[in-house]
Each structure stands twice: as C-alpha cells, then as structure tokens.
Amino acid sequence: MRDKPLILITNDDGVHAEGIKELTACLRELGDLAVFAPDGPRSGMSSAITSLIPVTCTLLKEEPGLRIYSCTGTPVDCVKLAVNDVLDRKPDLVVSGINHGGNMAICVHYSGTMGAAIEGCISGIPSIGISLTDYTEGAGFGECCRFGRKLARRLLKEGLPKGTYLNLNVPNIPHVKEMKVCRQAAGRFINEYMRSENALGDPVYWLTGSFDEVKPIHPENDTLALDNGYASLVPCRIDVTDYDFMQKLHSMIQDE
Amino acid sequence: MRDKPLILITNDDGVHAEGIKELTACLRELGDLAVFAPDGPRSGMSSAITSLIPVTCTLLKEEPGLRIYSCTGTPVDCVKLAVNDVLDRKPDLVVSGINHGGNMAICVHYSGTMGAAIEGCISGIPSIGISLTDYTEGAGFGECCRFGRKLARRLLKEGLPKGTYLNLNVPNIPHVKEMKVCRQAAGRFINEYMRSENALGDPVYWLTGSFDEVKPIHPENDTLALDNGYASLVPCRIDVTDYDFMQKLHSMIQDE
Numbered sequence: 001m002r003d004k005p006l007i008l009i010t011n012d013d014g015v016h017a018e019g020i021k022e023l024t025a026c027l028r029e030l031g032d033l034a035v036f037a038p039d040g041p042r043s044g045m046s047s048a049i050t051s052l053i054p055v056t057c058t059l060l061k062e063e064p065g066l067r068i069y070s071c072t073g074t075p076v077d078c079v080k081l082a083v084n085d086v087l088d089r090k091p092d093l094v095v096s097g098i099n100h101g102g103n104m105a106i107c108v109h110y111s112g113t114m115g116a117a118i119e120g121c122i123s124g125i126p127s128i129g130i131s132l133t134d135y136t137e138g139a140g141f142g143e144c145c146r147f148g149r150k151l152a153r154r155l156l157k158e159g160l161p162k163g164t165y166l167n168l169n170v171p172n173i174p175h176v177k178e179m180k181v182c183r184q185a186a187g188r189f190i191n192e193y194m195r196s197e198n199a200l201g202d203p204v205y206w207l208t209g210s211f212d213e214v215k216p217i218h219p220e221n222d223t224l225a226l227d228n229g230y231a232s233l234v235p236c237r238i239d240v241t242d243y244d245f246m247q248k249l250h251s252m253i254q255d256e
Numbered sequence: 257m258r259d260k261p262l263i264l265i266t267n268d269d270g271v272h273a274e275g276i277k278e279l280t281a282c283l284r285e286l287g288d289l290a291v292f293a294p295d296g297p298r299s300g301m302s303s304a305i306t307s308l309i310p311v312t313c314t315l316l317k318e319e320p321g322l323r324i325y326s327c328t329g330t331p332v333d334c335v336k337l338a339v340n341d342v343l344d345r346k347p348d349l350v351v352s353g354i355n356h357g358g359n360m361a362i363c364v365h366y367s368g369t370m371g372a373a374i375e376g377c378i379s380g381i382p383s384i385g386i387s388l389t390d391y392t393e394g395a396g397f398g399e400c401c402r403f404g405r406k407l408a409r410r411l412l413k414e415g416l417p418k419g420t421y422l423n424l425n426v427p428n429i430p431h432v433k434e435m436k437v438c439r440q441a442a443g444r445f446i447n448e449y450m451r452s453e454n455a456l457g458d459p460v461y462w463l464t465g466s467f468d469e470v471k472p473i474h475p476e477n478d479t480l481a482l483d484n485g486y487a488s489l490v491p492c493r494i495d496v497t498d499y500d501f502m503q504k505l506h507s508m509i510q511d512e
Contacts, residue, residue, distance in 0.1 A: 046302035046332075054452065054460035075303075076366070081461055084448045106378055109303045110495060111330070122362055122444045154508055163442065163497045166505075181506045183497040186419065188378050192340045196310065205337055211374035219503075221431045233506050237499040238365060241439040242420045242491040246476075247489050249422075250437045252410055 005031035008091035012042045012075045012112025019098035026145035035068040036082040045074045045112035075116035094120030097130035098144045104169045104222040105185035121165035126155040134172035143176040166235040181231040185221035187213035261287035265346035268298045268331045268368025269314040282401035291324040292338040301368035301466040303413035304330045331372035350376025353386030354400045358480040360425045372467035377421035390428035423490040436486040441477035443469035
C-alpha cells in the first residue's frame with residue numbers, strides 16, 4: 001500500500017457534498033485517498049483557522065485505499081490536522097473541491113476551497129483547488145473530474161515549484177474545450193448587500209453582489225477563458241510580496 | 257467636515273480591544289474616523305466572509321469626527337458593509353489593527369487583520385494592516401502608533417498603487433529603530449496541535465505550533481528585520497498569479 005501515492009482530498013462545502021464525492025470517485029484510481037473535510041458547509045472561509053476552541057475529527061469510513069474523516073474545523077484546519085496529526089504519512093498531493101460555485105478572479109481570497117489548497121502548498125505538498133462555476137443542485141461535475149484527474153496525475157509525476165499552487169475553474173457546459181493557463185482577473189464585487197429586516201424590525205444585511213471586472217479585460221484573464229468555454233488554470237503563489245513596489249516604498253517612507 | 261479625509265479603522269480583535277483604541281486615538285488628528293470592527297475576537301479569520309447568515313451592525317458612539325460601530329461579522333464583512341452601505345462616503349484610507357500579535361511571514365494568509373487590509377485594497381482604498389508582535393496583556397502600542405501615524409499620513413498624501421496593500425509589523429521593544437521595507441519570509445508552522453481530551457475522554461486538538469523558516473534566511477525577510485529591532489513593512493499584492501510559472505505550466509498540461 002505504501003507504494004501508492006497518498007492524495008488528501010478536502011473542500012469547503014463539507015464532507016457530504018456532491019462535489020467531494022465525485023472528486024473522490026474520480027481520483028480513486030490514482031492512489032490511496034484520505035478524505036478529510038469539514039462536517040458541514042464552510043464556504044467563504046478563506047484561510048481561516050480555529051484557535052479559540054479545539055477541533056475534533058471523526059473517522060466516517062475506512063476501506064482499502066480510502067479513509068473518510070469529518071472535521072469540526074475550517075478547510076485549513078482540515079489540512080493542518082490531517083497532515084500534522086492524523087495521517088500516517090505525508091500526502092503526495094492535496095486536491096480541494098470540487099467546489100459548488102466558481103472561485104475565479106479575486107475569489108481566490110475568500111474561498112475556503114482555495115484556503116485548503118494554499119495550506120497544502122504551505123505544507124510543501126503540490127496542491128490544487130477545483131471549482132465548478134455553478135452552485136445549483138444537479139450541476140454536472142463530469143468535466144471537472146476529467147480535468148482534475150489529468151492535473152492530479154501530472155502533479156503526482158512532476159510536482160509543482162515550492163510556494164506555487166493551482167486554481168482550476170471549470171464552466172458547467174457539456175464539452176469544455178481544454179484547460180487554459182490564465183492570470184487572476186482584477187476587479188471587485190459591487191452592490192454587495194441586500195438589506196432586509198429581522199423579526200424585530202432591525203436592519204440586517206445579506207451578502208450578495210456582482211463582480212465588476214477591471215476594464216479593459218486582459219486576454220489572459222481567467223474570467224474570459226471561462227466565458228469562452230475553457231477551463232481556467234491559474235498558478236498562484238504563497239509569497240504575496242509586491243517586489244516591484246519595494247524600492248518605491250522605501251523612498252516613500254524615507255522622504256518624510 | 258467633508259474636506260477632511262475619512263479613515264476607516266477596523267481589526268480582528270474586536271471593537272473593544274486595546275489595540276484598536278490606541279490606533280483610533282493616534283489617528284484622530286489625521287481626519288474623520290469611522291471605527292467599524294467586529295463585536296468580539298475574530299483572530300485567524302483571514303479573508304472569511306459571512307454569507308449563510310446576515311450580518312448586522314450597531315452604532316456604539318458618535319461624536320464630531322468619530323463614529324464607532326460594532327459588527328457581527330468578520331473583519332472583511334466589516335470593510336464590505338462599511339464601504340458598501342453604512343458610511344456616507346468612500347474612505348480615503350483603511351487601517352486595520354493594531355493587532356495583538358504579529359502577522360509577519362506567511363501569517364498574512366491567516367490573519368483577520370490582514371484580511372481587512374486586503375479587502376480595503378480590493379475596494380480601491382489604500383490599506384494597511386498593523387500588528388504588534390506581542391499578544392500579552394499590557395503590551396505597549398506606542399511604537400506601533402508612531403509608525404502607523406507616519407504611514408497613514410503618507411498614504412493619505414500619496415496613495416498606493418492599485419492592488420497593493422501594506423503589512424506593518426512592529427516589535428514590542430522600547431525604541432524600534434525604523435521601518436524597513438521587507439519581503440514576506442517563507443516557511444511553515446510545525447507541531448501545530450496540542451492533543452488533549454474533552455470531558456467525555458474524546459481526543460480534541462488545540463492549535464499551537466512554531467514557525468519553521470526556510471533556510472538560508474533571506475536578508476530582506478520581515479522576520480529578520482523584526483529580530484533586529486526594526487519595524488517590518490511588506491508591500492503585498494492582491495494578484496497572486498505566479499507569472500513566472502505560467503509558461504512552464506502551459507507546457508506541463510500540453511504534453512499529456
């Protein structure tokens with residue numbers, strides 16, 4: 001068994017979500033699988049960690065080549081706890097997803113799916129986050145699985161540079177053209193709240209909004225590739241230092 | 257009043273934390289202040305957003321040039337709600353902190369303080385996160401305030417490039433040398449869990465750990481500057497695309 005690669009699978013929609021089940025099924029042939037995922041939805045958890053209360057995990061299922069754990073923490077907690085304490089060896093690959101909903105453009109910052117991929121990368125393991133740009137019930141994960149399996153196979157052979165992880169988004173159309181290497185689209189969400197009232201008549205705010213992309217749209221943007229029927233693949237880095245601005249910033253703080 | 261700049265102040269330790277009070281006091285002279293912060297501790301919340309339940313806010317205090325709001329959401333929710341709905345004009349600057357505890361190196365990914373700064377930046381506002389590398393009771397925020405005020409004044413005049421935000425960390429020593437422009441130190445946390453038991457005798461895991469820095473340590477690392485008695489200032493970017501790896505990745509996925 002130890003000759004087979006070990007793949008850690010997690011997500012932010014919870015261990016019972018359809019997307020992680022499909023992902024698990026489609027990666028089964030590539031190695032031993034450890035599914036270690038939140039016990040319920042943790043969408044939008046980014047790289048949040050749990051420190052003020054303890055986390056726990058439960059082994060839900062064990063069969064040859066597959067263990068499934070449920071964890072009370074965030075997606076990042078799942079990766080940390082699995083890698084640090086629960087798994088008996090270091091995973092060769094972390095795959096997070098398949099997320100119900102896209103994580104293109106700046107969503108990499110908010111996404112729990114991507115938080116888990118970032119954590120896998122920080123732990124020194126080649127890591128991918130996979131998302132389907134459709135969160136409706138009954139969305140089809142087939143094309144996601146096709147690209148996800150291809151990428152996973154590749155990464156198990158070749159790895160990734162230290163500090164680099166991948167963000168794969170797949171449009172929900174019957175025949176996705178191919179994977180296209182892209183850059184993260186720039187922009188922001190606007191009109192982000194729906195104002196409503198609670199039962200006492202006090203104002204409450206529900207998060208909503210639409211993405212307002214910076215114009216002109218760059219031809220390598222992930223959003224554009226998705227619109228054109230491709231799966232977008234953005235290589236991302238853990239080091240967020242803005243090296244280009246360091247010298248200028250040095251001058252700015254010296255002048256005063 | 258509208259001639260004065262508007263500074264949005266938030267944090268992840270909550271609106272009643274000492275660090276945000278000190279920050280508010282020290283920025284008072286620079287403009288009108290809107291403090292809009294979580295109603296309690298939200299450490300380690302990264303860029304988490306609240307979408308499954310609504311968020312609410314409460315005006316705690318209003319006096320000329322200062323409004324203080326408490327919010328049920330995360331640090332990012334605070335920035336979003338303040339900028340989208342509650343404030344009557346767009347802030348000229350977002351300052352997040354002063355965090356009780358350092359956010360150097362890869363902590364930029366986990367920190368709620370930095371999550372708020374990232375959100376300010378995404379919203380198109382010059383944004384800084386400020387942290388004191390000491391979370392003990394009675395830690396002194398004086399040097400943080402000195403550097404924070406200097407930076408805030410500078411940014412109100414000159415702004416920042418689009419998509420760039422600042423991560424300022426200050427060591428808790430009486431006389432910090434100066435601000436040094438740094439890069440984010442590479443590394444990971446190790447030995448991250450203390451295993452314990454709950455009242456039923458079941459295992460529970462408490463997050464802990466120590467930072468294991470990649471060796472050799474780069475002379476521009478933020479961790480090194482702090483160790484040497486400087487305040488570290490890392491310019492960071494919203495766009496996490498690994499541009500250097502795009503071409504290679506393109507080849508990797510074509511070959512198969």
